[in-house]
Amino acid sequence: MSKKIVIEPVTRVEGHGKVTILLDDTGNVDQARFHVTQVRGFEKFCEGRPFWEMPLITARICGICPVSHHLASAKAGDAILGVQLTPTAQKLRRLIHMAQLVQSHALHFFHLASPDLLFGMDADPAKRNVMGLIAELPEAAKKGVKTRAFGQKIIEKMGDKRVHPNAAIPGGMNRALSPETRDAILSEVDEAIANCQFAVELFKDYCVKNPDVVNTFADFASAYLGLVDQNGNVEYYDGKLRLKDGKGYVLEDDIPPESYLSIIEEKVEDWSYLKFPYYKKLGYPRGMYRVGPLGRLNVADGCTTPLANEEFANFKKLNEGGMVQASLYFHYARLIEMLNCAEEIKRLAEDDHICDTDIWVDSDRINEEGIGVIEAPRGTLFHHYWVDRTGKMRRANLIVATGNNNLAMNRAVSEVAREFIKDGNVTEGILNRVEVAIRCYDPCLSCSSHALGHMPLEVAIIDSDGQVRRVLRS
Amino acid sequence: MRTLILGIGNTILGDDALGAHVSRELSSRIVDEDIDVRDVSFDGLNLLELFVGYDKLVVIDAIMTENGEVGTIYRLKPEKVCDPSRSAISPHHFNLATTIEIAKRLFPDEMPEEVTLYAVGIREVTQVTEEMTDKVEQAIPEVVKLVLEEVGAA
Numbered sequence: 126m127s128k129k130i131v132i133e134p135v136t137r138v139e140g141h142g143k144v145t146i147l148l149d150d151t152g153n154v155d156q157a158r159f160h161v162t163q164v165r166g167f168e169k170f171c172e173g174r175p176f177w178e179m180p181l182i183t184a185r186i187c188g189i190c191p192v193s194h195h196l197a198s199a200k201a202g203d204a205i206l207g208v209q210l211t212p213t214a215q216k217l218r219r220l221i222h223m224a225q226l227v228q229s230h231a232l233h234f235f236h237l238a239s240p241d242l243l244f245g246m247d248a249d250p251a252k253r254n255v256m257g258l259i260a261e262l263p264e265a266a267k268k269g270v271k272t273r274a275f276g277q278k279i280i281e282k283m284g285d286k287r288v289h290p291n292a293a294i295p296g297g298m299n300r301a302l303s304p305e306t307r308d309a310i311l312s313e314v315d316e317a318i319a320n321c322q323f324a325v326e327l328f329k330d331y332c333v334k335n336p337d338v339v340n341t342f343a344d345f346a347s348a349y350l351g352l353v354d355q356n357g358n359v360e361y362y363d364g365k366l367r368l369k370d371g372k373g374y375v376l377e378d379d380i381p382p383e384s385y386l387s388i389i390e391e392k393v394e395d396w397s398y399l400k401f402p403y404y405k406k407l408g409y410p411r412g413m414y415r416v417g418p419l420g421r422l423n424v425a426d427g428c429t430t431p432l433a434n435e436e437f438a439n440f441k442k443l444n445e446g447g448m449v450q451a452s453l454y455f456h457y458a459r460l461i462e463m464l465n466c467a468e469e470i471k472r473l474a475e476d477d478h479i480c481d482t483d484i485w486v487d488s489d490r491i492n493e494e495g496i497g498v499i500e501a502p503r504g505t506l507f508h509h510y511w512v513d514r515t516g517k518m519r520r521a522n523l524i525v526a527t528g529n530n531n532l533a534m535n536r537a538v539s540e541v542a543r544e545f546i547k548d549g550n551v552t553e554g555i556l557n558r559v560e561v562a563i564r565c566y567d568p569c570l571s572c573s574s575h576a577l578g579h580m581p582l583e584v585a586i587i588d589s590d591g592q593v594r595r596v597l598r599s
Numbered sequence: 600m601r602t603l604i605l606g607i608g609n610t611i612l613g614d615d616a617l618g619a620h621v622s623r624e625l626s627s628r629i630v631d632e633d634i635d636v637r638d639v640s641f642d643g644l645n646l647l648e649l650f651v652g653y654d655k656l657v658v659i660d661a662i663m664t665e666n667g668e669v670g671t672i673y674r675l676k677p678e679k680v681c682d683p684s685r686s687a688i689s690p691h692h693f694n695l696a697t698t699i700e701i702a703k704r705l706f707p708d709e710m711p712e713e714v715t716l717y718a719v720g721i722r723e724v725t726q727v728t729e730e731m732t733d734k735v736e737q738a739i740p741e742v743v744k745l746v747l748e749e750v751g752a753a
Contacts, residue, residue: 162725164612170727185611188641232644236701255697259704270705274648398725 152549193501200497202295228276235269346371416504670734
């Protein structure tokens with residue numbers, strides 16, 4: 126059958142971020158809903174597949190942070206096998222994980238967030254983007270590209286040259302680190318660290334120039350969740366869960382990740398495919414908590430590396446040791462983490478045993494349940510698997526970072542909307558600010574991979590009688 | 600002349616897999632050391648470094664359009680499809696034109712002169728499955744043929 130070939134340009138590509146703002150009788154904001162596109166049927170898809178294939182399958186869920194899913198899945202597999210990894214395998218998993226964090230944070234800050242900060246929220250969208258950044262600050266853009274590429278190259282070298290990595294397996298890693306790759310990392314790591322410091326300074330400069338914006342934009346109290354190590358430092362790969370409330374009071378501490386269900390429950394809302402996790406003891410929706418860079422830094426007592434720890438101290442000073450809650454500080458926290466991870470990469474690459482070959486342990490056990498938890502770039506990621514006696518998947522439950530932040534993102538959008546919609550009047554600039562608020566959380570919006578199209582953000586404002594009053598599109 | 604054929608698609612996301620299947624078919628048919636065939640299941644800025652060093656780039660992807668029909672084959676120039684200056688709210692949202700534009704400005708002498716895109720209309724990419732719909736699957740041999748002609752390997 127011969128197909129019609131169309132040559133004329135396509136003007137619009139479907140698929141977009143969608144926000145609904147619901148007004149009350151007086152024309153003021155009742156609530157805001159950020160609709161996250163979510164793939165469906167993943168759990169069903171996994172049923173009957175051997176658990177050791179899961180690290181490869183789950184890496185395909187996301188084209189942006191595949192390593193995080195890959196590792197969380199491998200960790201769930203370790204638990205099913207009931208094994209302790211060798212120190213070398215632990216280090217290699219950390220190394221590729223740190224590389225993912227640097228890659229993802231660099232991409233987000235330089236290419237998505239920095240134009241908002243450098244040009245201001247009211248700047249013309251035609252300028253307030255990465256093209257504007259390249260035109261005005263080409264050096265910053267180049268540093269961004271280089272930093273992202275530094276992380277990306279490590280992932281490719283360790284993960285069989287694919288973006289969807291094939292590096293970790295239940296029980297360890299499937300290849301050792303070659304001395305050549307280690308040397309390549311060491312030859313570039315100092316520049317990467319310097320670029321991270323450059324980005325931190327860029328953000329601090331913005332804070333000095335725009336104190337009011339940064340301290341008040343989408344500022345609200347919430348609880349925070351993240352992993353910490355045995356010294357209370359920010360931890361990305363292992364560690365225990367800690368949850369603090371908006372005043373800095375420790376609600377939960379030292380929770381083994383596999384006990385996450387003792388503190389977290391998920392709520393389903395009929396208007397969203399993405400579930401809403403919340404802190405059990407406070408109930409829904411009061412149990413809202415935030416994860417990701419801001420969550421991790423707010424729950425921790427320090428960072429593991431000297432330069433990042435110095436910056437962490439500055440971060441803590443922002444609110445005299447209390448919680449830092451304004452959404453734009455997500456960017457600051459993200460950059461401190463990027464620096465932390467680049468320093469960690471150096472420490473790992475300098476380890477005398479990083480190229481050792483004892484990278485896998487065998488097991489003849491198959492436990493019926495396994496839980497893997499990791500701090501992905503966007504926040505805490507849970508993989509929970511149930512298998513039969515032969516290791517075939519019976520069930521899977523995943524809580525992704527964007528899910529953990531689901532309640533908070535709606536809250537952030539509500540905060541912005543309340544400022545810009547009063548007594549039925551919508552002030553110009555709301556669309557840009559909703560965009561900026563959402564960007565702070567760096568949500569994962571779609572797991573399909575598409576090169577084409579501008580995906581606009583659509584904000585619909587709905588009256589109390591259900592009538593659409595206005596639709597704004599970016 | 601160095602050519603890169605790049606299929607974009609996620610093989611566990613139904614019709615999104617199109618680009619991956621086309622490029623896998625092409626890599627078994629093309630024996631020319633000046634032509635590289637790759638398939639990737641990521642998008643946006645992650646593609647940046649892949650383009651560098653080639654004279655010609657052919658991208659194969661699935662496309663969703665407002666009134667388009669499933670299975671329709673498009674031959675497009677990326678700069679006409681999307682506006683490179685639009686901002687994005689997620690790293691998933693960088694379009695091909697933006698990515699190419701960034702790469703051109705950052706590596707002006709190393710970017711392909713000629714970029715062509717083959718796309719096939721699809722409707723849905725939220726269901727996790729390895730099955731494709733018939734109309735999209737049937738388009739694969741035709742796209743393979745067109746790309747072979749495009750790169751002079753027919």
